[in-house]
Amino acid sequence: MMAMLALEGRWNTRAAGKAQRLASIAFALTGKVLDGERIVEVLERLIRPGDRVCLEGNNQKQADFLSRNLAAVDPERVHDMHLVLSVLGRPEHVDLFERGIARKVDFSFSGPQSLRLAQLVEDGRVEIGAIHTYLELFGRYFIDLTPNVALVAADAADAAGNLYTGANTEETPAIVEATAFRNGIVIAQVNETTGELPRVDIPGSWVDAVVVADRPYAIEPLFTRDPAEIDDVAILMAMLAIRGVYESHRVRRLNHGIGFDTAAIELILPTFGESLGLRGEICTHWALNPHPTLIPAIESGWVESIHSFGGELGMERYIAARSDVFFTGPDGSLRSNRAFAQMAGLYATDLFIGSTLQLDRDANSSTATRGRIAGFGGAPNMGSDPHGRRHASDAWLALARGDDGIARGRKLVVQLVETFRASGVPTIVERLDAAGMVGKAGFAIAPVMIYGDDVTHVVTEEGVAYLYRAENVDDRRAALAAIAGVTPVGMERRQERTAALRAVGVVAYPQDLGVRRGDARRSLLAASSMADLVRWSDDLYDPPARFRSW
Amino acid sequence: MQRIVLERAGGTPVTKRAHLGAVASGNLEVLCEPPAGDGATIVVSTSVDGYEPVWRATLERFLEQHFIAAAIEINDFGATPAMVSLRLEQALELAR
Amino acid sequence: MTPATLRRSYVESTPRERIVALADPGTFREILDPFARCSSPYLAEQGVVAQRDDGVVIGRALLEGRDVGAIAVDGRFLGGSIGEIGGAKIARVLERARDGAFLLLDTGGIRLQEANLGLLAIAEICDAIVALRERAPVVAVIAGRVGCYGGMSIAAALCSQIVMSPVGRFGLNGPEVIEQEAGIEEFDARDRPATWRATGGLRRVAQGHADILVEDDLDDIARTLREAFRATRNRERLSLARLRDRFAESAPA
Amino acid sequence: MKGAIWAQALLENARAVPGFPPSVIVLDGTIAHLAYRAISILPNASARFPRARNGEFGLDEGLAVAEAVRGASGDSAILSIVDVPGQAFGRREEAAGLHLSLAVAVESYVEERRRGRPIFALIVGKAISGAFLAHGMQAGWIGALSDGDVEIHVMPAASVARVTRSTDDEVARIASVVPATARDVATFAAFGALDALFDVIDSRAPAPAEIEQVRAAIDQARREGLGTRAPADRLRRPPAAARRALALDVRRRIDEAW
The missing domain is CATH 3.40.1080.10 (Glutaconate Coenzyme A-transferase)
Structure with missing residues (x-):
């Protein structure tokens, strides 16, 4: 008897503690x-x-x-x-x-x-x-x-x-x-x-x-991007991504993060994408927060399903009215779940596309800059090739490597960056700030967001580098330099080398992809303002106050 | 405020005047017209100081890609090199 | 639903595109275009790069055959502010126009960098509008992102007809200025719906402070502009009796 | 209160015209036996609109000015005494349409002037922004006291610093190199925008000789027909040839191209 009690105490301390x-x-x-x-x-x-x-x-x-x-x-x-x-x-x-x-x-x-x-x-x-x-x-x-x-x-x-x-x-x-x-x-x-x-x-x-609570919990409309702020350069990059990546590899299952550049992609699907006859061919299944900028594509019949990490303020009524597309409960409202959406983004999508503050010559990327400890969120999981994956898809197989009957595919990990950010700061750099942070500010390892060896494509305003096709490290670097503009990395590009890489499809410039720079204009956006998004949504989308201009 | 001038001899003259853009944050105004003499001249006024090498590299690449003769004026309010290149291409399309 | 692609958006257009789209086809002749290089010499000293048309597009155009002055303020450049050159451009067109004028206003008012020269110009513009409207229509369109504020809101109020879209805002002091001068308790400039509720196109037309509501659509605005040219001047807008009643309703209890 | 002091000082046989709010003083009287109606804005601590209690130009002020201008007798000139720190900055004012209040004042001045009624303005204190546009700028003749207290601008200096994210020192430096941004009366006069400057010892307590000097100038201007000139006429005054050369050039080029 005494022994049993002791045993109980030994194995139920957590339950007892909780009761106490x-x-x-x-x-x-x-x-x-x-x-x-x-x-x-x-x-x-x-x-x-x-x-x-x-x-x-x-x-x-x-x-x-x-x-x-x-x-x-x-x-x-x-x-x-x-x-x-x-x-x-x-x-x-x-x-x-x-x-x-x-x-x-x-x-x-x-x-x-x-x-x-x-x-x-x-x-x-x-x-x-x-x-x-x-x-x-x-x-x-x-x-x-x-x-x-x-x-x-x-x-x-x-x-x-x-x-x-x-x-x-x-x-x-x-x-x-x-x-x-x-x-x-x-x-x-x-x-x-x-x-x-x-x-x-x-x-x-x-x-x-x-x-x-004394007031409703705080929540931020983090994924709302006003189309009015998308410039021609973002539209050019969106055209290059659609032609050079989505269309080339028939990408149907994907994730988009926060950002004006990916918002631009979403907004030109019903215009540019439609003109290429890509509806139903690309971008059909998404792991995605309910981006308001995806409304025109949804309304135009591009999207079959969206599973979401979280909700988005103002999208509630729209989502409830589009239950064929979103995951909703019996009450009609969205069911989001970050853990499952992250898992879906890791294993069930074929493409991750995102932006970064810095990208080095080997395509390592980081959002960590000196004096800030921002962390990663979900990008590294979605922006990596999960070696445990065992199901195939067209896009995944398009990047297949290996032979002897044991070829396996690869997830598309795409970095979408303008060569310079505002005020003359280069995005593509010789060395990441993160590389100097090891051992400082809590970082046991360099805070790299996405490792270069996972990155398959880099898209800039200058073109697309198909890094996964490069034969060796030198070619990879040359391919990235070829689209790195006048950044320090880009200044190393050599014309003959670039021509050779273009010839074998490791680098593509807009003209190689049939994209005319002059066509990159805001008139391509299916919605150019928040009011347009509301109109597209049949007045079901209700933008937060700070985004309203009426 | 900084003024940058770039000149290059030779090239096929543009035939028309073209104007686009605005001096607005992240944007620039481009005026492109047939040159008074021979060759290409680009005169930049920018509100942001300290990026002359980036400007020169951007403009030199543009002139490498397009063997044109033109008088081009740029009035800039902090546009990125990508935006500068795109506006120049757009202006050239209108001026040819 | 009207997808943006099927519509020609006024907001998305440049000031020149707006005039061209609104005038009778092929009739707009710009005066002092950017290649005239008539730009402000005062800005460089203040660290601002000048725009070659000084942010004001002017010229002569036909509107249903009438010989009218065409004016468009470029809200992108320094908030569509009015300085010496832009102000003189507007004033002179109003003085010269034969059969009326239209003003596409996207302006925060007087340009701070040329303060007193802008002030002098706007006094001339107000005078010229009153003089011109006695014999021909003067129509203001307020449908851009900036709206119409400051001294130019006075000029706009003097016009024979005012056309607004829901995006347009029309008032003397912008929300940021009120917040800055009177404090956030008086006005929270970040509360955008409050701004539009108070000064947006829907409100202004409902109040009778503007006359015709349009969509953000160049074709709709072109049609409406002609309608406004055919209409007689709205004398109600600045009727003392009417304003007295309206202001009394607004007084604190 | 300088507006009221000068209005009362300048007019002979002055008689207050009833029916205006306490913030707008309207006096009928004479100068050199010719009829004048003087109009001035005053602070009114109990004004019904709280943002217009310190002499600002608000909803009621614009209406009152318009009414006073339109209601003057046939042979009377208008004399606007200007001391307005600015317009009323208020949520209520904007919603009600403050710009209309200023516009109705502007319209009244312009229409009366165009019908031949002489309009004179005398700046005795602050002449800021919309308030000055609505009350003073449409006069055919503008005089000002040459006094350190007189300030002419579109925005109070502290506000300019805030709006331009600059410092008071930088604003002052710019004013010294860009005359258009200066606030002193002499610089404004140098644009050809003022017709007369009057030296006074204390602008709050005008001396009889000072009053006489202003009266004489106004009387002479009236007899020369200067009160009905349009604002654009200021470009024809000698200082404008140099200081507003750009505006003149723009106008000439438009005329050539028209």
Whole structure:
């Protein structure tokens, strides 16, 4: 008998600990509903020094009621916390370290806080475990970074603690699953509690408490690009990408990230793409946030399906009315899921195309520049060739290598960059700033976003470099130099070498692809303004205030 | 504010005047017309200082690609080399 | 749905393209075009590169056979601001025009870099509009991205007819200026819908501050411009009695 | 209050005309036995529109000026006394159509002048931007006190610095090399934009001799018919030949091409 009790204690410490912690906050609980007025006290009792805490910070949705209150706890009571989260993006996330409440962080992206974070590292106020991709971080939630406490955000809850996350589910399921099933504590802030939820996204039995926030959770329309800001150069690059990559390799399954350059591609599919007869031939299946700039292509019948990482403000009614295209719940609203969309982007798409701040002569790319610790988000997972892939597609096979009956295909990883950014800063450089950051500011390895050996194509305003076709490193470099304009790398291009590479299809200039530079004009855009997007959407798209000009 | 002048002898004269673009952020105005004398002259006024080598390389490449005789004036407000090249191509198309 | 590709957008067009599209085909003759190289000498000193037409396109055109002055302000260059040269171009065309004039206004008003010269020019423009409209139509079109603000909003209000699109904005002080001068409590310039609710084309036409609402479509605007030329001057807009009533409604309780 | 001080000082037999808001003073009187109506904008701390309480040109002011101009008796000239720090910056004003208030004032001045009513303006303080366009700029004759307090511009100096993301020093430096951006009365006069400058010891307390000097100048201008000249006529005054040579050149080239 004594031995059995000891054994129980030995193997159920997490469950016992959870019960104890829940008991300590019972004073503020009515059923599963927490008193929002007492949230600071609740957090102080709930979280123990050294705890691993996941504070939901996504690319878009933020558990900001919980983060604001967590930053207000007494550092005497809660300190040395180990924060795990995708996006360290809110000012109070950084405050946690400044106040000593948190000590260590494992994360993926820090966008708006990248400067402050670098300063904290400099001052020795924060220890960075690692800067992950989203998938790596989610993976580690189930291996060695499982949270003791998860603080998440949802649209609504019912009395049983069931959560409705609506269009912006993002990574809530991944976080909650990892925490709840290893006896961690899950607390969800909600915009409201209701009797009946439109649908259940997270079962109540996985959730320990819900609290109604003082205001709806913060969310950013990160993927909204105003077509008015797309210039002729972006349109030229879009034409080159469509002819030189999408059409050449019949790319049907793909991912687009944030950016005006990819928005330009989306907006000329119904015009330029249509004139090439490519509807149904390319760009049919997407892993993609609900980009408003894709509306004209959807309405013109280009798109069969879209699975989304997150939602996008203003797109809710449009998505609900286009359930053939988007993944929606029985209530009609979007179901996004970052973990699954990342997995889809890694394994089930044939092409990733994205931009970067710097690209070196070997096509290594990085968005890390001196004094900033921004991280990666999802680009490295989508922008890499997954060697574990075993299913074939036309586009994947188009890049096949190897023989003796053991040929295998390759994912298309495309960098789309203008040779210079505004104010004379070259994008294509001899050495990445990232290369000088090893050992500094929390980087055990250079913060390379996409490694050059994964990159198959580079598209600039000057043309396309088909790096995967290069015979050797010298040819790869020469091909990149041939389209690198007047950057230091581009100044090394030699005419004869370039001619030879063009002859064998390692480099293509606009004229080789049948693209006339003079045709690169805004009149090619299927929508030239936000108002046009609204018109295309049948008035179903409702842009956020800051994007409205009427 | 910086002024950059580039000259090259020879070339086939453009036949018409062409004007496009605007002096607006990230954009530039290009005036292209038949030359008074022989050869090509490009005169740049730019609001951004310190990028003369980038300008010269961009313009030299344009003249390498097009053996034209023309008087070209550029009034720039921080356009990228890509935008400069594209506007020059567009102007040339109109002026030929 | 009208895809942008099937429509000729006014917003997307350059000032010259706008005039050409609105005038009787083939009749626009530009005066002091960019090759006349009539540009501001004051800007270089202030670190600004000048545009060769000073941001104002002028000339003579026919509109249903009438011999009219054509004026378009280029909102891309320094916010369509009016300096000495652009101001003189506009004023002289209004003084010379025989059968009326149309002004395509996309302007923030007086150019700060040429402050007092712009002020003097706008006084001349206002005078010329009143003089011309006594004998012929003077029509303003406000349908560009910048809108029509500052001193030029006064000039526009004097015109016989005003045509606006929903994108156009029309008022004395732009949102940024109000926020800066009166504080963010008075006006939050980032709240774009609030700006358009207060000063956008839909509102201005509903209020009677502008006369005809158009789409962002050159063909629609061309048709409407002719309609505006046939209409008599809207005397209601600056009727003292009417304004008194309107302003009384706006007074704080 | 300088506007009221000068209006009252200049007019003989002055009589306040009733029916105007407290922010607009309208006086009928005479100078050298000829009829004048003087109009000036004043601060009014209890104005119904809060953004027009410090002498700014707001909704009510434009209407009142227009009414005063149009309502003057047949033989009366208008004398606009100018001391306006600017227009009212307000959300309510914009929504209601502040530009119309200024436009109706401009229209009244232009129409009355074109019908032959002489319009004179005397700048005694600030003459800023839209407010000056609406009240003063359409006069056929403009005089100004040659006084350090007098400021003529399109925007207050501090605002220019904010808008151009510059410093007060830089704004001042530019004003010294680009006369168009200066704010002093002498530079404005050098464009040919002013017809007379008057030296005064204290612009808040005009001395009898100073008043007499201004009256004499206005009377002479009226007798010479200068009050009905259009704004473009300023280009014909001697200083304009040099200081507004560009505008003159543009006008000449347009005429050649027309």
